[in-house]
Amino acid sequence: MAIVTKKAAAERLEAIRRENVKRHQTAAAKTKLRDDIRRATANRNAQMERDRLLEASLRHSGLDTAAFRRMSDLEKMIR
Secondary structure (H helix, E strand, O other), rough: OOOOOOOHHHHHHHHHHHHHHHHHHHHHHHHHHHHHHHHHHHHHHHHHHHHHHHHHHHOOOOOOOHHHHHHHHHHOOOO
């Protein structure tokens, strides 16, 4: 068994901490990117659905109440 000095043990612990911080930052960045992509995709889908409903409302047939309510909800969701 090797003898470990306090200085060597402290250096090892510091290296482990640095690696843990780096690993945490990488994981947090990936999670944030994943959430940003999900949010952007949901927003884009809501915009496309709202645009389709808006186009349908301009036709002479108009929208039924459920479609009009959905369009109002989508307008609140879109950023």
